Amino acid sequence: MGATKTDLFTRQQNDIAGMAKALAHPARIAILQYLVKINTCICGDLVEELGLAQPTISQHLKELKAVGLVQGTVEGTAVCYCINPKTWKQYRELFSKFFDSSVSEGNCC
Amino acid sequence: MGATKTDLFTRQQNDIAGMAKALAHPARIAILQYLVKINTCICGDLVEELGLAQPTISQHLKELKAVGLVQGTVEGTAVCYCINPKTWKQYRELFSKFFDSSVSEGNCC
DNA sequence: TTTATCTATCGCAATATTGCAATTAAGCTA
DNA sequence: TAGCTTAATTGCAATATTGCGATAGATAAA
Numbered sequence: 001m002g003a004t005k006t007d008l009f010t011r012q013q014n015d016i017a018g019m020a021k022a023l024a025h026p027a028r029i030a031i032l033q034y035l036v037k038i039n040t041c042i043c044g045d046l047v048e049e050l051g052l053a054q055p056t057i058s059q060h061l062k063e064l065k066a067v068g069l070v071q072g073t074v075e076g077t078a079v080c081y082c083i084n085p086k087t088w089k090q091y092r093e094l095f096s097k098f099f100d101s102s103v104s105e106g107n108c109c
Numbered sequence: 110m111g112a113t114k115t116d117l118f119t120r121q122q123n124d125i126a127g128m129a130k131a132l133a134h135p136a137r138i139a140i141l142q143y144l145v146k147i148n149t150c151i152c153g154d155l156v157e158e159l160g161l162a163q164p165t166i167s168q169h170l171k172e173l174k175a176v177g178l179v180q181g182t183v184e185g186t187a188v189c190y191c192i193n194p195k196t197w198k199q200y201r202e203l204f205s206k207f208f209d210s211s212v213s214e215g216n217c218c
Numbered sequence: 219t220t221t222a223t224c225t226a227t228c229g230c231a232a233t234a235t236t237g238c239a240a241t242t243a244a245g246c247t248a
Numbered sequence: 249t250a251g252c253t254t255a256a257t258t259g260c261a262a263t264a265t266t267g268c269g270a271t272a273g274a275t276a277a278a
Contacts, residue, residue, distance in 0.1 A: 002233030002266050008160045009135035016138050023129035025236085026118035029207075033122070036210040044255065051117045056237050058256055077245050077254045085212045092208035098138075099201035101145040103194045111236050111263030134266085153225065165267050167226060186224045186275045 016098055019091055022067040027052060027060050032069065035083050042081055125207055128200055131176040136161060136169050141178065144192050151190055 006014050023029060030050050035042060046061075047054050061081060064070040068087035073080045115123050132138060139159050144151060155170075156163050170190060173179040177196035181188045 002231075004134060004136075004234090004266065005161070006135060009139055013135040013138045013142070017133055017135040020129045020132035020138075024126055024133045025113060026115060026122040026126040027113075027236095029122045029125050029129075030118055033210070036212060052114070053238050054255075055239080055257080059236080062256085072255095074245085074255090077252090079255060083212045088208065088212045092205075095204045095208065096201075099197065099204065101142070103145060103192045103197050111261070113236065113264090136266095162268050163225075164227080164269080168266080168268095171226085183225095183274085186222090188225060 016094060019067065019094060022063060022069060025060065027056070028064055031057075031060060031064065032083065035070065035081060044078065046081075125203060128176065128203060131172060131178060134169065136165070137173055140166075140169060140173065141192065144179065144190060153187065155190075 009017075023032075027050055031046055034046065034049055044054065044057065047057050050057065052060075061070060061072070065072060068084055069091065071082055071084045118126075132141075136159055140155055143155065143158055153163065153166065156166050159166065161169075170179060170181070174181060177193055178200065179190055180193045181190045183189075
């Protein structure tokens with residue numbers, strides 16, 4: 001029926017999947033990379049940087065804010081966006097832990 | 110409308126997003142964790158392990174195979190699945206590289 | 219060959235995501 | 249206040265994803 005059956009899985013599994021979902025769009029990757037590159041905060045010239053319409057960028061920023069990867073502060077008429085370092089580190093650790101599960105090279109099918 | 114505008118983004122950005130998309134479902138996370146835990150190959154008792162119907166599991170396995178995270182070999186009537194260590198390492202490195210972009214703690218908005 | 223077992227595919231329904239035009243909301247400046 | 253700029257929200261259309269029943273394909277055993 002189209003909806004993910006989250007109740008079948010552990011909290012951690014849903015967490016990892018949710019984090020991955022936040023990264024599962026090139027526009028959001030581009031936004032994050034841009035924010036990392038610029039370091040200091042940036043507002044909505046993301047609209048210029050990427051080729052997407054303003055409501056679309058706003059939507060992607062909303063999702064990134066929802067998972068805590070990005071912060072926004074109102075600066076006059078503009079909004080200043082930046083990476084949330086705390087969540088960023090959480091993401092790094094979670095993915096790192098997930099992939100560090102040792103995968104044996106040889107005894108595969 | 111409704112389709113991702115992949116042509117607006119770099120190859121790398123689409124790659125990361127594509128990899129993230131493969132992980133963006135708890136069932137696929139659960140499958141990968143199970144395969145890592147069992148180490149040696151496993152077939153479709155994933156259906157028992159997770160509570161999803163056989164066609165649904167098959168679908169998720171297909172996606173994991175499509176991105177190369179999982180291999181399958183026919184073993185009689187069953188199919189033996191396992192992690193593809195090569196792709197697994199590629200994923201780990203890509204995500205690690207992405208998140209290791211240094212995010213400064215202080216000068217945020 | 220027939221039967222049993224296991225997996226893949228098809229087709230469908232329900233839901234989610236993507237993208238944007240139009241509009242609204244909020245703040246600055248004159 | 250009115251006018252301007254910027255961002256968020258709304259509403260819609262197009263597409264993608266999720267999940268499963270039914271079916272088909274492949275192989276082993278009788």
